[in-house]
Amino acid sequence: GAVVSQHPSWVICKSGTSVKIECRSLDFQATTMFWYRQFPKQSLMLMATSNEGSKATYEQGVEKDKFLINHASLTLSTLTVTSAHPEDSSFYICSARGLAKNIQYFGAGTRLSVL
Amino acid sequence: GQNIDQPTEMTATEGAIVQINCTYQTSGFNGLFWYQQHAGEAPTFLSYNVLDGLEEKGRFSSFLSRSKGYSYLLLKELQMKDSASYLCAANPDTGRRALTFGSGTRLQVQP
Numbered sequence: 001g002a003v004v005s006q007h008p009s010w011v012i013c014k015s016g017t018s019v020k021i022e023c024r025s026l027d028f029q030a031t032t033m034f035w036y037r038q039f040p041k042q043s044l045m046l047m048a049t050s051n052e053g054s055k056a057t058y059e060q061g062v063e064k065d066k067f068l069i070n071h072a073s074l075t076l077s078t079l080t081v082t083s084a085h086p087e088d089s090s091f092y093i094c095s096a097r098g099l100a101k102n103i104q105y106f107g108a109g110t111r112l113s114v115l
Numbered sequence: 116g117q118n119i120d121q122p123t124e125m126t127a128t129e130g131a132i133v134q135i136n137c138t139y140q141t142s143g144f145n146g147l148f149w150y151q152q153h154a155g156e157a158p159t160f161l162s163y164n165v166l167d168g169l170e171e172k173g174r175f176s177s178f179l180s181r182s183k184g185y186s187y188l189l190l191k192e193l194q195m196k197d198s199a200s201y202l203c204a205a206n207p208d209t210g211r212r213a214l215t216f217g218s219g220t221r222l223q224v225q226p
Contacts, residue, residue, distance in 0.1 A: 006157075034213045043218040044158070044202070093157045095213075102146060102163070102206060104214055109157040 002028050004096045006107025013084055014115055021079045021110045023094030029074035030096035034104065035067070038091045050077045084114045117141045119217035121203050126223045127193055135188045135220045137203030146206040147179050147186045148214060153199045161188070161201075190222075198224045 003026040011019050023033060032051050036044045048069050050056040056069035066088075068080040077096075081088055093109040118140045127133040139147065146165040150158035164170055164179035164186065176189040188201055200221050204214040 044216050046213050049213055091155075102165075103148070103160055104204075105160060106150075106157040111155075 002026075002096075002098070002103070002105045004030075004094065004105045004107040006094050006110060008110060009108055010111045010113075012113045012115065015085050016083055019081045019084055019112060021081075021092055021094070021112075023077045023079070023096065023107050025075045025096040025098065025105075028096075028098040030077070031074065031099050032097045033071055033077040034095040034097075035069060035077075035079050036093045036095065038093060038109075040091075044093065047079075081112065084112070086114045088112065089114045117205070117207060117215040119203055119205060119215055121201075121217045121220045123218065124221045124223070126225060127190075129193055129195060129224055129226050131193050132189065132191050133193060133222065135190075135201050135203075135222065137186045137188070137217060139184050139186070139203070139205045139215075139217075141205045141207045141215060143208035144181065144205060145208055147177075148204040148206065149175075149177050149186075149188045150202040150204065151199050152202060152219065158202055193224050195224050195226070198222060 005024045007022050035047045047062045048056045048058045050069050050071040052071050052074050058064045071077040094107040095104045097104045121137045148163050149161040152158040162177035169178045174191045179186045200219040202219045203217040
């Protein structure tokens with residue numbers, strides 16, 4: 001299957017700092033990327049949909065000024081958690097979908113712990 | 116609206132067969148997906164059905180009935196490593212919208 005690379009896999013940061021998470025599609029062009037958050041033993045929660053070259057579409061209740069998404073190219077999207085607080089601690093997962101196949105492939109996820 | 120239902124938990128024995136059911140109601144439909152997610156890891160793609168019928172891929176098979184809004188994932192010759200959550204997801208349309216995921220079925224395989 002297609003490969004989606006997500007970095008870093010684990011981040012520990014102090015409250016108030018910003019954290020950037022990268023998501024890359026390695027062997028296909030991702031016209032659309034998605035960012036999810038998942039709390040322990042809960043289902044995936046879609047945060048935003050990112051289309052290359054345009055502004056991200058955020059789900060209801062997700063603060064766009066806090067979770068900055070940039071989709072600068074067909075292979076790279078970034079999520080920046082600005083001024084992180086302990087309640088932002090979660091598992092963040094990106095997903096990418098290309099034109100050729102109607103399948104969403106997931107990155108390995110980033111575990112964020114805010115102290 | 117979008118609604119996907121699947122059982123919360125299932126238990127099965129190593130070597131046996133288990134069927135995980137999923138019903139969906141979406142405003143549009145362009146395919147049904149199954150993903151496997153081990154604890155602490157991201158989901159991995161298992162199967163995709165867009166037409167009615169059975170798709171077989173090794174020990175895993177997936178079935179779709181669009182008229183009934185129903186799918187199932189069949190796992191044969193269960194192994195301990197199959198213990199994971201299995202996520203049913205529907206593609207709501209042909210556009211750029213994300214998949215709608217069910218809450219997942221936690222499968223515990225016992226010796």
